[in-house]
Amino acid sequence: MEIWEVAEQVDQIEGLTADGKPDPDYAASLGLKDAPLGRRALGSGVDIVVYLLLQIPYLVFTVPLLLKLVQGRFGFSRFLSHPDFLLALIAAAATTLLTLIFAVLQIVFHGRQGVTLGKSIAGIRSVNVKTLERPGLGKAFLRALVVWGSSIVVVGPIVFLISPLLNKENRNRGWHDQATDIWTVDVREGLDPYDEKRMRIARKTVAAEPVAERKSLPSLSTPNEQAGGYRPSGRVSAGVLGVSRPKGKGDDGGAPGGSLATPSSGPAAPKPVAPAIPPSRGVTPPPPTPTPTPPSPTPTPPTPAPQPQTPLPTPPPPTGATSGGPVTSSGTPLPQPPAQPGQPAQPGQPGQPGQPAQPAQPAQPRPSGVMLKVDSGERIPVAGVVLVGRDPALTENTLGARTVSIIDVSVSKTHMSLRPSGDGVEVTDRGSTNGTVVIHEGASRRLKAWEPVVAPVGAMIRFGDRSALVRRG
Known part of the structure; x- marks a missing residue:
């Protein structure tokens, strides 16, 4: 036989320390503030004044007749037959009934709304110091008994009125507040704990963790260091712009894609100058290295000019493929005009000697706001x-x-x-x-x-x- 036990769900109370005591810093982060002593005294004074006003009928019509009875001016039978007896009785009953109604309303509103007549005028409220919610009827009634009971001793009310000054937490909580776990807060300068919407937002705001910053994604562009990467003015033999291939061992440093003309068998001609290719973004091209010419130690006799040879016929290029520049019908490349000073060299056109290509300006980083x-x-x-x-x-x-x-x-x-x-x-x-x-x-x-x-x-x-x-x- 198996017995299933269902664990009771315990509500987690926010704002408590490890030992279960209320944390003043948590309440302050929500926006709750201690009620000032001046306005607390004002609220208590209003409640006392209203209570004394309700005692006026009893003090005016009932107390004088009772004093005559106590002083022995007449007996109890004369007291009952006194012409002012009925008025004194009505005044005593009215005072008792009104005082009872006033006390019940004060306790009910204090327990459910944290407010009395004096507190509403002074702009302060009472809350449970642990849950920061309404105190409840039980705690409000116990607090009233403690306050009323202190009036039995002559100096009792005075001691209780100055007890908030002795609070070690610096939260203005008197002995009657500490005995009933009640805290009086200011709703004029701070957050009203009975405003459920604002209180809910404040709790969520304090409990919310900072949102993590989104990490920047890597760039999808081709890295500059990669061989054969993207070059804006590169050209291959197929005529596709923006693509260049790495220089191989068999490349002669000529125009990309090479020339389709067959070299002659005569003396070696000077190598054509490679076309000026704008450098990749952010990479500065190295300065051109001049080729040293070895001096001839002795003058050599002039050699006869070689006989011109007829170049071999060159097969036409395949359809859709062109060389690095325009060619004639026979396949030989046409000479290209030199680039003008101050202008970038065109694709497939050699740069002007002595005029290195201007490096592209690096992109400025975009500031983040x-x-x-x-x-x-x-x-x-x-x-x-x-x-x-x-x-x-x-x-x-x-x-x-x-x-x-x-x-x-x-x-x-x-x-x-x-x-x-x-x-x-x-x-x-x-x-x-x-x-x-x-x-x-x-x-x-x-x-x-x-x-x-x-x-x-x-x-x-x-x-x-x-x-x-x-x-x-």
Whole structure:
């Protein structure tokens, strides 16, 4: 008998250290900020004031009658028959009911939305310090009991109000927050953790790894060093331009393809000059080496001129094959005019003596630019000043800049400006509503308005609900 056990799926909580404690750096990289002590005191003060206002009916109509009873001005029977007894009873019941409703609403909204009446006015929220989500009704109720219980001791509320100053994590968490795993954050200056869309984008942005740069592919062109490679003005006997064959042992240095004329049996004629072939791109041809002429030690008597011999008939070339230059009907090559100074030699035409072929200028490397790839698929090349926003507007300082519109309600009208800076992009937040954050190698930096920050290649720029990756392009 086999027993199958199904492993329970445990949700992985992001942002915890190895010992299971919340990591403040992770929360900061998402854009969450500690609630300032001033606004925390403001929120608590608003809640206390509302609570005291609900106690006014009880304090005005019920407490004076109870004090007369305690002081012994009349007995309990006279207390029940007192003309103000009914009013005191109604005031006490109203105060109790309103206070109970107020307390229940405070706990429910605090547990499910992380907000109370005072927190909503002060612009702060409460979250679970580990999951960065809603605290839950249980933790909110326990926190309220701790705060209310501290009022039993005279100095209890004062101690709890100053306890955030004693927090070792520097996150302004008081004793009541530490006992219930609650953290109070600022939603005016930082990210609102209850905005599910922006929170989801922030988590994905922090967890995303930089995109690897695409490797450059090898060139498909023929290498210059290869023998018999591509030469723009090379010519073979078949008349095909752009192809040249390597020089063999039997080549006499003549024109490519050779001549079809039969050499005479007379004295050796000077070798024809090889046609000037433009060098391959990037290769400088060697300078021509002059052929030394040995001096004759003694004058020799003039020899009689040889008798002209009749050249042997030469068979016509095959169809479709031509020599390195134009030929006559008998197959002998026609003389070609010398190349003009300053002009490149034509294919099959010998270069002018003393005029070496001019080397071709090497191709200049094409500079690589920087671009932004937005998560919506848009690509923003950054070759100069670029204004990005919902409807960017040019000013006197940005005349000539290029504008790029990102249709999104979370993006301000003129959200940020970009300009190339070395191996990256200089980003400047132009006083946007939802701010701009630069994330690189796990570190997050929220930009201050009008403060330029360089985002290197591979960094992520988050503006509003949009995010863009800095790449080479």
